[in-house]
Amino acid sequence: MSQISPKLAISMKAFYGDLQLGILGGGQLGRMLIQEAINFNISTRVLDPDPHAPCKHLCDHFTLGSLTDYETVYNFGKQVDVLTIEIEKVNVDALEKLEEEGVIVYPQSRIIRLIQDKGLQKQFFKENNIPTAPFLIINSAADLKTTNFTYPYIQKLRRDGYDGRGVQKIKSESDHKDAFNAPSLVEEFVDFDKELSVIVSRNEDGEVKTFPCVEMEFNPDVNLVEFIISPSTLSFEILQRADDLAISIATSLKIVGVMAVEMFLTKSGELLINELAPRPHNSGHQTIEGNYTSQYAQHLRAIFNLPLGDTRSISNAVMINLLGEKGFEGLAEYEGLNEVLKTDGVYVHLYGKKYTKPFRKMGHVTILDDDREKAIEKARFVQKTIKVKI
Known part of the structure:
Protein backbone atom coordinates (compact mmCIF):
# COMPACT_ATOMS: atom_id res chain seq x y z
CA MET A 1 0.00 0.00 0.00
CA SER A 2 1.46 3.36 -1.03
CA GLN A 3 2.12 5.94 1.65
CA ILE A 4 0.51 9.37 1.66
CA SER A 5 3.07 12.13 1.16
CA PRO A 6 3.50 14.58 4.06
CA LYS A 7 2.29 17.43 1.86
CA LEU A 8 -0.85 15.58 0.82
CA ALA A 9 -1.44 14.69 4.47
CA ILE A 10 -1.29 18.41 5.32
CA SER A 11 -3.99 19.12 2.73
CA MET A 12 -6.17 16.29 4.05
CA LYS A 13 -5.81 17.58 7.60
CA ALA A 14 -7.18 20.92 6.45
CA PHE A 15 -10.47 19.40 5.37
CA TYR A 16 -10.90 17.57 8.67
CA GLY A 17 -10.24 20.68 10.75
CA ASP A 18 -6.99 19.34 12.24
CA LEU A 19 -4.57 21.60 10.39
CA GLN A 20 -2.90 24.31 12.44
CA LEU A 21 -2.12 27.29 10.20
CA GLY A 22 0.06 29.95 11.81
CA ILE A 23 -0.10 33.53 10.60
CA LEU A 24 2.62 36.01 11.50
CA GLY A 25 0.77 39.29 11.75
CA GLY A 26 -2.76 40.00 12.91
CA GLY A 27 -3.78 42.89 10.67
CA GLN A 28 -6.46 43.16 8.02
CA LEU A 29 -4.69 40.86 5.57
CA GLY A 30 -4.64 38.11 8.17
CA ARG A 31 -8.27 38.84 9.01
CA MET A 32 -9.37 38.32 5.40
CA LEU A 33 -7.19 35.21 5.11
CA ILE A 34 -8.90 33.75 8.19
CA GLN A 35 -12.33 34.51 6.74
CA GLU A 36 -11.38 32.36 3.75
CA ALA A 37 -9.62 29.69 5.86
CA ILE A 38 -12.88 29.01 7.67
CA ASN A 39 -14.22 27.58 4.40
CA PHE A 40 -11.39 24.99 4.46
CA ASN A 41 -12.00 23.96 8.12
CA ILE A 42 -8.56 25.30 9.00
CA SER A 43 -7.66 26.10 12.59
CA THR A 44 -5.75 29.39 12.68
CA ARG A 45 -3.20 30.71 15.15
CA VAL A 46 -2.05 34.33 14.99
CA LEU A 47 0.96 36.12 16.47
CA ASP A 48 0.83 39.90 16.72
CA PRO A 49 2.20 42.59 19.09
CA ASP A 50 -1.10 44.53 19.17
CA PRO A 51 -3.56 43.37 21.86
CA HIS A 52 -6.36 44.86 19.71
CA ALA A 53 -5.23 43.25 16.43
CA PRO A 54 -8.03 42.82 13.84
CA CYS A 55 -7.47 39.03 13.82
CA LYS A 56 -7.75 38.57 17.56
CA HIS A 57 -11.41 37.55 17.75
CA LEU A 58 -11.52 35.63 14.47
CA CYS A 59 -8.64 33.20 14.93
CA ASP A 60 -8.78 30.07 17.06
CA HIS A 61 -5.69 31.00 19.10
CA PHE A 62 -4.16 34.47 19.49
CA THR A 63 -0.64 35.00 20.82
CA LEU A 64 0.46 38.46 21.91
CA GLY A 65 4.12 38.92 21.08
CA SER A 66 6.84 40.41 18.91
CA LEU A 67 7.14 39.39 15.26
CA THR A 68 10.84 40.24 15.25
CA ASP A 69 11.93 38.38 18.40
CA TYR A 70 13.63 35.06 17.59
CA GLU A 71 12.34 33.03 20.53
CA THR A 72 8.78 34.33 20.21
CA VAL A 73 8.53 33.50 16.51
CA TYR A 74 10.29 30.16 16.92
CA ASN A 75 8.07 29.02 19.81
CA PHE A 76 4.95 30.13 17.97
CA GLY A 77 6.02 28.30 14.82
CA LYS A 78 6.58 25.03 16.67
CA GLN A 79 2.83 24.88 17.39
CA VAL A 80 1.70 24.85 13.75
CA ASP A 81 1.85 22.66 10.64
CA VAL A 82 2.14 25.49 8.12
CA LEU A 83 3.39 29.01 8.81
CA THR A 84 2.66 32.02 6.60
CA ILE A 85 2.89 35.80 6.86
CA GLU A 86 0.73 38.84 6.34
CA ILE A 87 3.63 41.26 6.88
CA GLU A 88 7.28 40.89 5.90
CA LYS A 89 8.80 42.41 9.05
CA VAL A 90 9.36 39.11 10.89
CA ASN A 91 12.35 37.27 12.33
CA VAL A 92 13.75 35.30 9.38
CA ASP A 93 16.40 33.49 11.46
CA ALA A 94 13.60 31.83 13.42
CA LEU A 95 11.83 30.87 10.19
CA GLU A 96 15.00 29.27 8.85
CA LYS A 97 15.34 27.20 12.00
CA LEU A 98 11.70 26.13 11.81
CA GLU A 99 12.17 25.04 8.20
CA GLU A 100 15.20 22.98 9.23
CA GLU A 101 13.02 21.26 11.83
CA GLY A 102 10.28 20.38 9.38
CA VAL A 103 7.75 23.19 9.77
CA ILE A 104 6.41 24.23 6.36
CA VAL A 105 7.02 27.97 5.92
CA TYR A 106 5.40 29.66 2.90
CA PRO A 107 6.53 31.96 1.47
CA GLN A 108 9.95 30.48 2.12
CA SER A 109 12.28 32.23 4.57
CA ARG A 110 14.87 32.97 1.85
CA ILE A 111 12.23 34.93 -0.10
CA ILE A 112 11.16 36.92 2.96
CA ARG A 113 14.81 37.77 3.65
CA LEU A 114 15.18 39.02 0.07
CA ILE A 115 12.02 41.11 0.19
CA GLN A 116 12.86 42.65 3.58
CA ASP A 117 15.84 44.41 1.98
CA LYS A 118 14.99 46.68 -0.96
CA GLY A 119 18.66 46.70 -1.92
CA LEU A 120 18.70 42.91 -2.27
CA GLN A 121 15.43 43.11 -4.22
CA LYS A 122 17.00 45.49 -6.70
CA GLN A 123 20.10 43.35 -7.05
CA PHE A 124 17.85 40.33 -7.72
CA PHE A 125 16.16 42.28 -10.52
CA LYS A 126 19.51 43.24 -12.02
CA GLU A 127 20.97 39.73 -11.82
CA ASN A 128 17.88 38.21 -13.45
CA ASN A 129 17.52 40.84 -16.21
CA ILE A 130 14.22 42.07 -14.79
CA PRO A 131 13.58 45.65 -15.96
CA THR A 132 13.69 48.18 -13.13
CA ALA A 133 14.71 51.81 -12.63
CA PRO A 134 18.48 52.43 -12.46
CA PHE A 135 19.64 52.43 -8.83
CA LEU A 136 22.57 52.83 -6.49
CA ILE A 137 22.98 51.39 -2.98
CA ILE A 138 24.31 53.81 -0.35
CA ASN A 139 25.13 53.60 3.36
CA SER A 140 24.27 57.09 4.62
CA ALA A 141 22.93 60.49 3.63
CA ALA A 142 26.50 61.69 3.06
CA ASP A 143 26.74 59.28 0.12
CA LEU A 144 24.12 61.28 -1.75
CA LYS A 145 26.87 63.73 -2.68
CA THR A 146 28.56 61.04 -4.75
CA THR A 147 25.51 59.97 -6.77
CA ASN A 148 25.29 60.91 -10.43
CA PHE A 149 21.50 60.92 -10.62
CA THR A 150 19.87 64.10 -11.87
CA TYR A 151 17.27 65.72 -9.61
CA PRO A 152 14.68 64.72 -8.68
CA TYR A 153 15.42 61.14 -7.67
CA ILE A 154 14.01 58.72 -5.08
CA GLN A 155 15.61 57.55 -1.84
CA LYS A 156 14.25 54.40 -0.17
CA LEU A 157 15.32 52.88 3.12
CA ARG A 158 16.61 49.37 2.50
CA ARG A 159 14.68 48.00 5.47
CA ASP A 160 11.43 48.62 7.37
CA GLY A 161 9.73 50.89 4.85
CA TYR A 162 6.02 50.11 4.71
CA ASP A 163 2.79 51.73 3.46
CA GLY A 164 4.61 54.68 1.92
CA ARG A 165 6.96 55.20 4.83
CA GLY A 166 10.68 55.09 4.16
CA VAL A 167 10.38 56.61 0.68
CA GLN A 168 11.08 60.22 -0.26
CA LYS A 169 11.84 62.34 -3.28
CA ILE A 170 15.16 64.23 -3.31
CA LYS A 171 14.42 67.33 -5.38
CA SER A 172 17.66 69.25 -4.94
CA GLU A 173 20.87 69.35 -2.91
CA SER A 174 19.04 71.27 -0.19
CA ASP A 175 17.01 68.09 0.53
CA HIS A 176 20.17 66.22 1.57
CA LYS A 177 19.88 67.53 5.12
CA ASP A 178 16.51 65.79 5.52
CA ALA A 179 17.49 62.58 3.75
CA PHE A 180 17.44 59.17 5.44
CA ASN A 181 20.77 58.74 7.21
CA ALA A 182 20.72 54.93 6.98
CA PRO A 183 21.44 52.20 4.44
CA SER A 184 19.29 53.09 1.46
CA LEU A 185 18.95 52.77 -2.24
CA VAL A 186 18.73 55.70 -4.60
CA GLU A 187 16.87 55.23 -7.85
CA GLU A 188 16.15 57.29 -10.90
CA PHE A 189 12.82 59.08 -10.82
CA VAL A 190 10.38 57.33 -13.18
CA ASP A 191 8.10 59.63 -15.14
Whole structure:
Protein backbone atom coordinates (compact mmCIF):
# COMPACT_ATOMS: atom_id res chain seq x y z
CA MET A 1 0.00 0.00 0.00
CA SER A 2 1.46 3.36 -1.03
CA GLN A 3 2.12 5.94 1.65
CA ILE A 4 0.51 9.37 1.66
CA SER A 5 3.07 12.13 1.16
CA PRO A 6 3.50 14.58 4.06
CA LYS A 7 2.29 17.43 1.86
CA LEU A 8 -0.85 15.58 0.82
CA ALA A 9 -1.44 14.69 4.47
CA ILE A 10 -1.29 18.41 5.32
CA SER A 11 -3.99 19.12 2.73
CA MET A 12 -6.17 16.29 4.05
CA LYS A 13 -5.81 17.58 7.60
CA ALA A 14 -7.18 20.92 6.45
CA PHE A 15 -10.47 19.40 5.37
CA TYR A 16 -10.90 17.57 8.67
CA GLY A 17 -10.24 20.68 10.75
CA ASP A 18 -6.99 19.34 12.24
CA LEU A 19 -4.57 21.60 10.39
CA GLN A 20 -2.90 24.31 12.44
CA LEU A 21 -2.12 27.29 10.20
CA GLY A 22 0.06 29.95 11.81
CA ILE A 23 -0.10 33.53 10.60
CA LEU A 24 2.62 36.01 11.50
CA GLY A 25 0.77 39.29 11.75
CA GLY A 26 -2.76 40.00 12.91
CA GLY A 27 -3.78 42.89 10.67
CA GLN A 28 -6.46 43.16 8.02
CA LEU A 29 -4.69 40.86 5.57
CA GLY A 30 -4.64 38.11 8.17
CA ARG A 31 -8.27 38.84 9.01
CA MET A 32 -9.37 38.32 5.40
CA LEU A 33 -7.19 35.21 5.11
CA ILE A 34 -8.90 33.75 8.19
CA GLN A 35 -12.33 34.51 6.74
CA GLU A 36 -11.38 32.36 3.75
CA ALA A 37 -9.62 29.69 5.86
CA ILE A 38 -12.88 29.01 7.67
CA ASN A 39 -14.22 27.58 4.40
CA PHE A 40 -11.39 24.99 4.46
CA ASN A 41 -12.00 23.96 8.12
CA ILE A 42 -8.56 25.30 9.00
CA SER A 43 -7.66 26.10 12.59
CA THR A 44 -5.75 29.39 12.68
CA ARG A 45 -3.20 30.71 15.15
CA VAL A 46 -2.05 34.33 14.99
CA LEU A 47 0.96 36.12 16.47
CA ASP A 48 0.83 39.90 16.72
CA PRO A 49 2.20 42.59 19.09
CA ASP A 50 -1.10 44.53 19.17
CA PRO A 51 -3.56 43.37 21.86
CA HIS A 52 -6.36 44.86 19.71
CA ALA A 53 -5.23 43.25 16.43
CA PRO A 54 -8.03 42.82 13.84
CA CYS A 55 -7.47 39.03 13.82
CA LYS A 56 -7.75 38.57 17.56
CA HIS A 57 -11.41 37.55 17.75
CA LEU A 58 -11.52 35.63 14.47
CA CYS A 59 -8.64 33.20 14.93
CA ASP A 60 -8.78 30.07 17.06
CA HIS A 61 -5.69 31.00 19.10
CA PHE A 62 -4.16 34.47 19.49
CA THR A 63 -0.64 35.00 20.82
CA LEU A 64 0.46 38.46 21.91
CA GLY A 65 4.12 38.92 21.08
CA SER A 66 6.84 40.41 18.91
CA LEU A 67 7.14 39.39 15.26
CA THR A 68 10.84 40.24 15.25
CA ASP A 69 11.93 38.38 18.40
CA TYR A 70 13.63 35.06 17.59
CA GLU A 71 12.34 33.03 20.53
CA THR A 72 8.78 34.33 20.21
CA VAL A 73 8.53 33.50 16.51
CA TYR A 74 10.29 30.16 16.92
CA ASN A 75 8.07 29.02 19.81
CA PHE A 76 4.95 30.13 17.97
CA GLY A 77 6.02 28.30 14.82
CA LYS A 78 6.58 25.03 16.67
CA GLN A 79 2.83 24.88 17.39
CA VAL A 80 1.70 24.85 13.75
CA ASP A 81 1.85 22.66 10.64
CA VAL A 82 2.14 25.49 8.12
CA LEU A 83 3.39 29.01 8.81
CA THR A 84 2.66 32.02 6.60
CA ILE A 85 2.89 35.80 6.86
CA GLU A 86 0.73 38.84 6.34
CA ILE A 87 3.63 41.26 6.88
CA GLU A 88 7.28 40.89 5.90
CA LYS A 89 8.80 42.41 9.05
CA VAL A 90 9.36 39.11 10.89
CA ASN A 91 12.35 37.27 12.33
CA VAL A 92 13.75 35.30 9.38
CA ASP A 93 16.40 33.49 11.46
CA ALA A 94 13.60 31.83 13.42
CA LEU A 95 11.83 30.87 10.19
CA GLU A 96 15.00 29.27 8.85
CA LYS A 97 15.34 27.20 12.00
CA LEU A 98 11.70 26.13 11.81
CA GLU A 99 12.17 25.04 8.20
CA GLU A 100 15.20 22.98 9.23
CA GLU A 101 13.02 21.26 11.83
CA GLY A 102 10.28 20.38 9.38
CA VAL A 103 7.75 23.19 9.77
CA ILE A 104 6.41 24.23 6.36
CA VAL A 105 7.02 27.97 5.92
CA TYR A 106 5.40 29.66 2.90
CA PRO A 107 6.53 31.96 1.47
CA GLN A 108 9.95 30.48 2.12
CA SER A 109 12.28 32.23 4.57
CA ARG A 110 14.87 32.97 1.85
CA ILE A 111 12.23 34.93 -0.10
CA ILE A 112 11.16 36.92 2.96
CA ARG A 113 14.81 37.77 3.65
CA LEU A 114 15.18 39.02 0.07
CA ILE A 115 12.02 41.11 0.19
CA GLN A 116 12.86 42.65 3.58
CA ASP A 117 15.84 44.41 1.98
CA LYS A 118 14.99 46.68 -0.96
CA GLY A 119 18.66 46.70 -1.92
CA LEU A 120 18.70 42.91 -2.27
CA GLN A 121 15.43 43.11 -4.22
CA LYS A 122 17.00 45.49 -6.70
CA GLN A 123 20.10 43.35 -7.05
CA PHE A 124 17.85 40.33 -7.72
CA PHE A 125 16.16 42.28 -10.52
CA LYS A 126 19.51 43.24 -12.02
CA GLU A 127 20.97 39.73 -11.82
CA ASN A 128 17.88 38.21 -13.45
CA ASN A 129 17.52 40.84 -16.21
CA ILE A 130 14.22 42.07 -14.79
CA PRO A 131 13.58 45.65 -15.96
CA THR A 132 13.69 48.18 -13.13
CA ALA A 133 14.71 51.81 -12.63
CA PRO A 134 18.48 52.43 -12.46
CA PHE A 135 19.64 52.43 -8.83
CA LEU A 136 22.57 52.83 -6.49
CA ILE A 137 22.98 51.39 -2.98
CA ILE A 138 24.31 53.81 -0.35
CA ASN A 139 25.13 53.60 3.36
CA SER A 140 24.27 57.09 4.62
CA ALA A 141 22.93 60.49 3.63
CA ALA A 142 26.50 61.69 3.06
CA ASP A 143 26.74 59.28 0.12
CA LEU A 144 24.12 61.28 -1.75
CA LYS A 145 26.87 63.73 -2.68
CA THR A 146 28.56 61.04 -4.75
CA THR A 147 25.51 59.97 -6.77
CA ASN A 148 25.29 60.91 -10.43
CA PHE A 149 21.50 60.92 -10.62
CA THR A 150 19.87 64.10 -11.87
CA TYR A 151 17.27 65.72 -9.61
CA PRO A 152 14.68 64.72 -8.68
CA TYR A 153 15.42 61.14 -7.67
CA ILE A 154 14.01 58.72 -5.08
CA GLN A 155 15.61 57.55 -1.84
CA LYS A 156 14.25 54.40 -0.17
CA LEU A 157 15.32 52.88 3.12
CA ARG A 158 16.61 49.37 2.50
CA ARG A 159 14.68 48.00 5.47
CA ASP A 160 11.43 48.62 7.37
CA GLY A 161 9.73 50.89 4.85
CA TYR A 162 6.02 50.11 4.71
CA ASP A 163 2.79 51.73 3.46
CA GLY A 164 4.61 54.68 1.92
CA ARG A 165 6.96 55.20 4.83
CA GLY A 166 10.68 55.09 4.16
CA VAL A 167 10.38 56.61 0.68
CA GLN A 168 11.08 60.22 -0.26
CA LYS A 169 11.84 62.34 -3.28
CA ILE A 170 15.16 64.23 -3.31
CA LYS A 171 14.42 67.33 -5.38
CA SER A 172 17.66 69.25 -4.94
CA GLU A 173 20.87 69.35 -2.91
CA SER A 174 19.04 71.27 -0.19
CA ASP A 175 17.01 68.09 0.53
CA HIS A 176 20.17 66.22 1.57
CA LYS A 177 19.88 67.53 5.12
CA ASP A 178 16.51 65.79 5.52
CA ALA A 179 17.49 62.58 3.75
CA PHE A 180 17.44 59.17 5.44
CA ASN A 181 20.77 58.74 7.21
CA ALA A 182 20.72 54.93 6.98
CA PRO A 183 21.44 52.20 4.44
CA SER A 184 19.29 53.09 1.46
CA LEU A 185 18.95 52.77 -2.24
CA VAL A 186 18.73 55.70 -4.60
CA GLU A 187 16.87 55.23 -7.85
CA GLU A 188 16.15 57.29 -10.90
CA PHE A 189 12.82 59.08 -10.82
CA VAL A 190 10.38 57.33 -13.18
CA ASP A 191 8.10 59.63 -15.14
CA PHE A 192 5.37 57.01 -15.37
CA ASP A 193 2.01 56.99 -17.07
CA LYS A 194 0.38 54.43 -14.76
CA GLU A 195 1.19 52.30 -11.72
CA LEU A 196 0.16 48.68 -12.19
CA SER A 197 0.04 45.52 -10.13
CA VAL A 198 -0.17 41.85 -11.02
CA ILE A 199 -0.91 39.29 -8.30
CA VAL A 200 0.78 36.02 -9.19
CA SER A 201 0.39 32.69 -7.41
CA ARG A 202 2.47 29.51 -7.44
CA ASN A 203 2.02 26.20 -5.64
CA GLU A 204 4.71 23.66 -4.79
CA ASP A 205 3.96 21.59 -7.89
CA GLY A 206 5.04 24.63 -9.93
CA GLU A 207 1.58 25.59 -11.19
CA VAL A 208 1.50 29.36 -11.76
CA LYS A 209 -1.43 31.70 -12.36
CA THR A 210 -1.85 35.45 -12.51
CA PHE A 211 -4.81 37.66 -11.68
CA PRO A 212 -5.74 40.28 -14.28
CA CYS A 213 -3.49 43.34 -14.11
CA VAL A 214 -4.95 46.28 -12.15
CA GLU A 215 -4.34 50.03 -12.31
CA MET A 216 -3.52 51.85 -9.06
CA GLU A 217 -3.94 55.41 -7.84
CA PHE A 218 -2.06 56.59 -4.74
CA ASN A 219 -2.91 59.09 -2.03
CA PRO A 220 -0.39 61.90 -2.69
CA ASP A 221 -0.07 62.81 0.99
CA VAL A 222 1.16 59.43 2.26
CA ASN A 223 1.94 57.39 -0.88
CA LEU A 224 -0.68 54.75 0.00
CA VAL A 225 -2.73 52.85 -2.57
CA GLU A 226 -6.12 54.51 -2.46
CA PHE A 227 -7.91 53.43 -5.62
CA ILE A 228 -7.70 50.16 -7.62
CA ILE A 229 -9.37 49.62 -11.00
CA SER A 230 -9.71 46.00 -12.17
CA PRO A 231 -9.16 44.75 -14.76
CA SER A 232 -6.88 47.17 -16.62
CA THR A 233 -7.97 48.21 -20.11
CA LEU A 234 -4.44 48.71 -21.42
CA SER A 235 -3.49 47.03 -24.69
CA PHE A 236 -3.23 43.25 -24.89
CA GLU A 237 0.49 43.58 -25.65
CA ILE A 238 1.22 45.58 -22.47
CA LEU A 239 -0.92 43.31 -20.30
CA GLN A 240 0.79 40.23 -21.70
CA ARG A 241 4.21 41.70 -20.90
CA ALA A 242 3.06 42.49 -17.36
CA ASP A 243 1.82 38.91 -16.93
CA ASP A 244 5.03 37.47 -18.34
CA LEU A 245 7.15 39.54 -15.96
CA ALA A 246 5.14 38.43 -12.92
CA ILE A 247 5.32 34.78 -13.96
CA SER A 248 9.05 35.06 -14.64
CA ILE A 249 9.71 36.48 -11.17
CA ALA A 250 7.54 33.90 -9.38
CA THR A 251 9.22 31.10 -11.32
CA SER A 252 12.74 32.42 -10.69
CA LEU A 253 12.05 32.69 -6.95
CA LYS A 254 10.14 29.39 -6.82
CA ILE A 255 7.83 31.12 -4.38
CA VAL A 256 4.94 29.20 -2.85
CA GLY A 257 1.96 31.47 -2.17
CA VAL A 258 0.73 34.68 -3.75
CA MET A 259 2.92 37.66 -4.56
CA ALA A 260 2.12 41.19 -5.70
CA VAL A 261 4.37 42.51 -8.46
CA GLU A 262 4.12 46.30 -8.55
CA MET A 263 5.32 48.01 -11.71
CA PHE A 264 5.45 51.31 -13.56
CA LEU A 265 4.24 51.83 -17.12
CA THR A 266 6.42 54.64 -18.44
CA LYS A 267 5.19 57.24 -20.91
CA SER A 268 7.30 55.51 -23.56
CA GLY A 269 5.48 52.19 -22.96
CA GLU A 270 8.22 50.46 -20.96
CA LEU A 271 7.35 48.30 -17.95
CA LEU A 272 9.65 48.65 -14.93
CA ILE A 273 9.30 46.53 -11.78
CA ASN A 274 9.02 48.68 -8.67
CA GLU A 275 8.65 46.31 -5.69
CA LEU A 276 7.46 42.85 -4.65
CA ALA A 277 5.21 41.79 -1.79
CA PRO A 278 5.22 38.01 -1.09
CA ARG A 279 1.74 37.80 0.45
CA PRO A 280 -1.84 38.91 -0.17
CA HIS A 281 -1.74 42.59 -1.08
CA ASN A 282 -3.77 45.78 -1.04
CA SER A 283 -3.96 45.68 -4.84
CA GLY A 284 -5.89 42.38 -4.64
CA HIS A 285 -8.67 43.14 -2.17
CA GLN A 286 -11.20 43.55 -4.99
CA THR A 287 -10.72 39.88 -5.93
CA ILE A 288 -12.99 38.87 -3.01
CA GLU A 289 -16.09 39.95 -4.96
CA GLY A 290 -14.60 40.75 -8.37
CA ASN A 291 -12.95 37.44 -9.35
CA TYR A 292 -13.97 33.78 -9.37
CA THR A 293 -11.19 33.07 -6.85
CA SER A 294 -9.99 35.66 -4.33
CA GLN A 295 -6.31 36.26 -3.64
CA TYR A 296 -6.89 34.86 -0.13
CA ALA A 297 -8.39 31.60 -1.38
CA GLN A 298 -5.57 31.40 -3.91
CA HIS A 299 -2.94 31.85 -1.22
CA LEU A 300 -4.44 28.99 0.78
CA ARG A 301 -4.62 26.79 -2.32
CA ALA A 302 -0.97 27.54 -3.07
CA ILE A 303 0.45 26.89 0.39
CA PHE A 304 -1.52 23.63 0.72
CA ASN A 305 -0.38 22.61 -2.79
CA LEU A 306 -3.96 22.41 -4.08
CA PRO A 307 -4.94 23.20 -7.68
CA LEU A 308 -4.93 26.96 -8.22
CA GLY A 309 -8.30 28.61 -8.76
CA ASP A 310 -9.85 30.49 -11.67
CA THR A 311 -8.50 34.05 -11.57
CA ARG A 312 -10.79 35.58 -14.19
CA SER A 313 -12.72 38.73 -13.39
CA ILE A 314 -16.46 38.39 -12.83
CA SER A 315 -17.09 42.09 -13.38
CA ASN A 316 -15.37 45.44 -13.46
CA ALA A 317 -14.30 46.16 -9.91
CA VAL A 318 -13.04 49.31 -8.24
CA MET A 319 -11.55 49.16 -4.73
CA ILE A 320 -11.20 52.15 -2.42
CA ASN A 321 -9.17 52.15 0.79
CA LEU A 322 -10.93 53.72 3.75
CA LEU A 323 -8.28 55.81 5.47
CA GLY A 324 -8.54 57.68 8.74
CA GLU A 325 -9.27 61.36 8.13
CA LYS A 326 -6.71 64.07 8.80
CA GLY A 327 -7.02 65.63 12.24
CA PHE A 328 -8.91 62.75 13.84
CA GLU A 329 -7.48 60.27 16.34
CA GLY A 330 -9.58 58.18 18.71
CA LEU A 331 -12.54 55.80 18.66
CA ALA A 332 -13.55 55.30 15.04
CA GLU A 333 -16.91 56.29 13.58
CA TYR A 334 -17.92 55.78 9.95
CA GLU A 335 -19.86 58.59 8.31
CA GLY A 336 -21.86 57.97 5.15
CA LEU A 337 -22.34 54.20 5.36
CA ASN A 338 -26.11 54.43 4.93
CA GLU A 339 -25.74 56.52 1.80
CA VAL A 340 -23.25 54.26 0.04
CA LEU A 341 -25.07 51.05 0.97
CA LYS A 342 -28.09 52.31 -1.00
CA THR A 343 -25.92 51.99 -4.13
CA ASP A 344 -26.03 48.72 -6.06
CA GLY A 345 -22.83 46.71 -6.27
CA VAL A 346 -21.19 48.18 -3.16
CA TYR A 347 -19.38 45.84 -0.74
CA VAL A 348 -18.04 47.27 2.53
CA HIS A 349 -15.19 45.65 4.47
CA LEU A 350 -14.34 47.13 7.88
CA TYR A 351 -11.17 45.85 9.51
CA GLY A 352 -12.20 45.73 13.16
CA LYS A 353 -9.83 48.51 14.20
CA LYS A 354 -11.24 50.27 17.24
CA TYR A 355 -9.15 53.42 16.93
CA THR A 356 -8.60 55.67 13.95
CA LYS A 357 -5.71 58.03 13.23
CA PRO A 358 -4.77 60.03 10.12
CA PHE A 359 -4.33 57.78 7.07
CA ARG A 360 -4.65 54.53 9.01
CA LYS A 361 -6.17 51.77 6.87
CA MET A 362 -9.57 51.22 8.48
CA GLY A 363 -11.33 49.26 5.74
CA HIS A 364 -12.02 49.09 2.04
CA VAL A 365 -15.00 49.22 -0.27
CA THR A 366 -15.31 47.30 -3.53
CA ILE A 367 -17.72 48.47 -6.23
CA LEU A 368 -18.83 46.15 -9.03
CA ASP A 369 -20.56 47.14 -12.26
CA ASP A 370 -20.68 45.65 -15.75
CA ASP A 371 -20.09 49.18 -17.05
CA ARG A 372 -16.53 50.22 -16.16
CA GLU A 373 -17.26 53.96 -16.21
CA LYS A 374 -20.28 53.50 -13.94
CA ALA A 375 -18.14 51.50 -11.51
CA ILE A 376 -15.62 54.35 -11.41
CA GLU A 377 -18.39 56.93 -11.00
CA LYS A 378 -19.88 55.00 -8.07
CA ALA A 379 -16.43 54.65 -6.54
CA ARG A 380 -15.85 58.41 -6.67
CA PHE A 381 -19.19 58.85 -4.88
CA VAL A 382 -18.20 56.34 -2.20
CA GLN A 383 -14.78 57.98 -1.84
CA LYS A 384 -16.24 61.40 -1.07
CA THR A 385 -19.13 60.08 1.05
CA ILE A 386 -17.56 57.68 3.57
CA LYS A 387 -15.37 59.38 6.18
CA VAL A 388 -13.61 57.73 9.12
CA LYS A 389 -13.75 60.17 12.02
CA ILE A 390 -14.34 60.15 15.78
